[in-house]
Amino acid sequence: MPTARRRLFYVAYLFVMILFTALNASALSVLENRASSEAQMVRLVTKAVVVSIEPPWDVIDDGVKECFVDALRKAESEGKAFIYLVNSYGGYLDAAYTIGDAVSSSKTVTIAYVSGGKALSAGTMILLPANVVALHPSSIIGAMQPIMVNPVTGEIQFVNESKIINPVIEKAVSFARLRGRNESLVREFVVRASTVSAEKAVAYGVADLTAQDLSTVLKAVYGMEFDVSGGVARVEIVESGVEVYVCSVRSRMISLLENSSILNVLLTIGILGTIFALVSGKLTVLPLTLLFLFLGLVGSGVNPNLVSLLLTVLGAVLLAVELFVIPGFGIVGISGIILLAFGFALLPTYVPSGFMPPEEYINVLRLFIVSTSLILGSFFGIVMFKVIRVRRKKPYEFLPVGKVGRAADDLGPGKTGFIVVEGEYWRASSDEEIPKGSEVVVVGIEGPMLRVKRK
Numbered sequence: 001m002p003t004a005r006r007r008l009f010y011v012a013y014l015f016v017m018i019l020f021t022a023l024n025a026s027a028l029s030v031l032e033n034r035a036s037s038e039a040q041m042v043r044l045v046t047k048a049v050v051v052s053i054e055p056p057w058d059v060i061d062d063g064v065k066e067c068f069v070d071a072l073r074k075a076e077s078e079g080k081a082f083i084y085l086v087n088s089y090g091g092y093l094d095a096a097y098t099i100g101d102a103v104s105s106s107k108t109v110t111i112a113y114v115s116g117g118k119a120l121s122a123g124t125m126i127l128l129p130a131n132v133v134a135l136h137p138s139s140i141i142g143a144m145q146p147i148m149v150n151p152v153t154g155e156i157q158f159v160n161e162s163k164i165i166n167p168v169i170e171k172a173v174s175f176a177r178l179r180g181r182n183e184s185l186v187r188e189f190v191v192r193a194s195t196v197s198a199e200k201a202v203a204y205g206v207a208d209l210t211a212q213d214l215s216t217v218l219k220a221v222y223g224m225e226f227d228v229s230g231g232v233a234r235v236e237i238v239e240s241g242v243e244v245y246v247c248s249v250r251s252r253m254i255s256l257l258e259n260s261s262i263l264n265v266l267l268t269i270g271i272l273g274t275i276f277a278l279v280s281g282k283l284t285v286l287p288l289t290l291l292f293l294f295l296g297l298v299g300s301g302v303n304p305n306l307v308s309l310l311l312t313v314l315g316a317v318l319l320a321v322e323l324f325v326i327p328g329f330g331i332v333g334i335s336g337i338i339l340l341a342f343g344f345a346l347l348p349t350y351v352p353s354g355f356m357p358p359e360e361y362i363n364v365l366r367l368f369i370v371s372t373s374l375i376l377g378s379f380f381g382i383v384m385f386k387v388i389r390v391r392r393k394k395p396y397e398f399l400p401v402g403k404v405g406r407a408a409d410d411l412g413p414g415k416t417g418f419i420v421v422e423g424e425y426w427r428a429s430s431d432e433e434i435p436k437g438s439e440v441v442v443v444g445i446e447g448p449m450l451r452v453k454r455k
């Protein structure tokens with residue numbers, strides 16, 4: 001091989017080796033960076049927020065849904081795991097959908113534990129998308145076939161229409177597929193209203209484990225890693241790291257108002273009372289009948305934020321009318337206080353936006369609501385007490401008999417004049433001569449005239 005060609009070959013060979021070495025180093029660097037990045041994405045979770053769906057708040061309704069979502073937001077914002085305890089016969093489909101969607105898209109680890117004897121219907125629906133499903137050994141799940149309840153008679157009717165039942169099946173199956181659960185059994189839950197025990201649920205791949213209590217659940221999942229939005233979370237939670245979330249007054253009140261019995265009573269009183277108040281002209285009781293009507297509308301599905309605004313504004317107007325227009329304090333002012341109290345109770349404790357407000361905001365808002373209610377209630381309570389005490393007080397009649405006065409004129413038999421008793425002038429007469437300026441004692445009353453004698 002000629003010398004020039006050999007040199008060219010060596011140069012090319014050297015260039016290829018340098019290029020190969022550079023590429024190899026670059027690939028190793030990429031792999032190391034990726035491994036390092038993956039290692040950094042493993043997030044350690046040592047604390048958890050716990051919310052309960054248990055008696056007496058075991059119906060999955062709008063109030064429970066609001067409390068559940070608020071608790072989940074709190075756990076996500078603070079980087080904690082989210083645990084929900086379920087002991088429920090079920091509830092409303094819309095609320096179950098919302099809760100299930102929130103769990104399936106959660107940014108933190110979610111653990112569902114059937115703490116009592118059952119999680120049926122909507123209770124099973126909300127279990128399926130959790131990262132971990134644990135069951136008490138004596139519990140059962142399933143029975144997800146939709147039903148319709150007559151609010152008047154309470155009659156239960158099973159729904160088999162494909163337009164209703166097919167979306168329920170697909171929703172439940174999608175939740176099961178997300179966590180690799182038994183889709184066929186979940187379908188049976190909906191179509192045939194099947195139920196299974198805790199042991200069978202674990203054996204058939206719908207649940208992950210059985211546990212006697214929450215402490216056992218935490219020990220079972222200790223050290224496990226789960227894929228969550230944004231990376232991998234490693235769970236290392238002990239009992240001391242568990243924080244119980246207390247639902248707001250608003251959410252509990254919504255749950256009460258959605259009870260069918262309470263709802264029927266409120267709407268009946270509200271509608272009939274409003275009609276009677278308008279027909280009879282007793283407009284002073286109209287605010288209270290409207291209160292029953294508005295609260296009934298909340299239970300019927302009307303936005304509680306709107307009702308809260310209406311009650312607060314109407315209550316403030318009634319108080320202003322009582323203070324500045326109507327003399328005294330009566331039913332109008334009392335109605336204003338009651339409407340304001342319910343309006344504040346239904347006031348949302350969060351800004352309706354896409355993020356969770358800081359806890360300081362919620363605490364300040366609650367403090368403002370409580371302090372305002374206490375101040376207004378105390379002030380008008382004192383006013384009411386004073387007014388009631390004055391109205392119940394017996395009329396005081398001034399009788400001058402036995403009082404000592406002074407003669408303003410000369411008095412005597414057949415001669416009348418005036419005397420002064422406790423600063424008041426009275427016409428008087430006497431059977432004895434009493435000169436002007438003398439002290440006299442009132443001994444009787446004869447019509448408009450006093451009978452006196454000399455002291």
